[in-house]
Amino acid sequence: MITYLQVALYMNVSGEVKFHCGGAIISPHHVLTAAHCVTGWHSDRFTAVAGAHNLAFPEATQVSIGIAEVMVSELFYWEPNSAIPVNDIALLRLASPLSFGEGVDAVQMPDQDEDPSVADHCIVSGWGALEEGGPVTSVLHAVDVPVIDQLYCEDSYPYLIAPTMMCAGYPTGQHDACAGDSGGPLVEREERFGSLCEYTVVGVVSFGIGANSPCGLLGVYTRVSSYLDWITGYIAPNSPQKKELRVRSYSRGMGSRRAQDGDFDQ
Numbered sequence: 001m002i003t004y005l006q007v008a009l010y011m012n013v014s015g016e017v018k019f020h021c022g023g024a025i026i027s028p029h030h031v032l033t034a035a036h037c038v039t040g041w042h043s044d045r046f047t048a049v050a051g052a053h054n055l056a057f058p059e060a061t062q063v064s065i066g067i068a069e070v071m072v073s074e075l076f077y078w079e080p081n082s083a084i085p086v087n088d089i090a091l092l093r094l095a096s097p098l099s100f101g102e103g104v105d106a107v108q109m110p111d112q113d114e115d116p117s118v119a120d121h122c123i124v125s126g127w128g129a130l131e132e133g134g135p136v137t138s139v140l141h142a143v144d145v146p147v148i149d150q151l152y153c154e155d156s157y158p159y160l161i162a163p164t165m166m167c168a169g170y171p172t173g174q175h176d177a178c179a180g181d182s183g184g185p186l187v188e189r190e191e192r193f194g195s196l197c198e199y200t201v202v203g204v205v206s207f208g209i210g211a212n213s214p215c216g217l218l219g220v221y222t223r224v225s226s227y228l229d230w231i232t233g234y235i236a237p238n239s240p241q242k243k244e245l246r247v248r249s250y251s252r253g254m255g256s257r258r259a260q261d262g263d264f265d266q
Contacts, residue, residue, distance in 0.1 A: 002125055002187065002199060003061075003140055005107040007031050008049040009038075009092075009183060017047070019136055022126040022184025024201050025050060025106045028097040030235050033183035034204050034222065035076040036085040038092070043067040048094060051103040055127060056138035061103025066095035071234055073227065082159035088206040089222045090183075091234050107185060108200040110225045115166065116147045116202055122168055122188045124205060124219065128180025136180035145169045145186075148218060156218060157209050164226040166203055169218040181205045186221045 011020035021037035051061035075087040125142035145168040153167035186203030203221030
């Protein structure tokens with residue numbers, strides 16, 4: 001289970017704190033999530049819970065940390081014809097750093113233009129609904145989904161599927177992300193030198209194929225490799241990429257879906 005790299009994002013709405021979205025730990029100070037989860041809200045509305053598996057029964061590894069800053073891609077927008085999120089990526093700066101160790105650690109970032117190949121199997125995880133229309137779950141679930149050919153993905157949806165997006169799932173309907181999984185990570189774990197390497201975050205749960213489509217079909221994810229310069233500009237502010245490359249002209253978005261034996265939230 002990939003509990004250690006995942007966070008549950010809670011939001012305070014009118015004094016009531018509720019589970020809202022997912023996210024991935026990418027440094028002791030930063031969480032990667034979807035822009036549509038956080039845009040338009042002040043950072044003090046959110047709390048990140050790390051090291052959790054069952055949100056209803058906190059474990060010793062579980063820690064809650066406030067959010068000091070919300071950083072949404074400057075290129076994020078809602079596509080007017082389909083109302084899908086484009087450039088759907090955001091960073092959260094934590095109010096205090098996470099201590100890595102048992103139960104809490106960071107996911108690896110991909111290299112520039114390093115993407116999984118078609119049919120490669122990735123893992124999407126979250127606390128979202130287990131079925132279409134169902135409630136979110138307190139237990140973290142994960143499901144294996146294959147990467148789908150980009151042209152097939154574009155042909156399966158009548159609106160924008162940009163190069164900065166990627167699709168994963170089953171066209172015939174099997175396992176998928178679902179409502180409540182938005183912002184959560186799509187990760188790949190490859191075998192190198194005869195053993196499995198660390199998890200690499202390749203996508204962020206964004207939206208599902210089709211308006212109000214049922215969970216279990218294709219999920220659309222923000223392609224993380226398309227935003228590495230933007231991400232680096234925040235998490236490594238002294239890097240050479242910081243000044244001119246904080247924003248790049250990417251047009252992409254992504255969605256959240258859920259699996260029948262896993263939980264995903266939007």
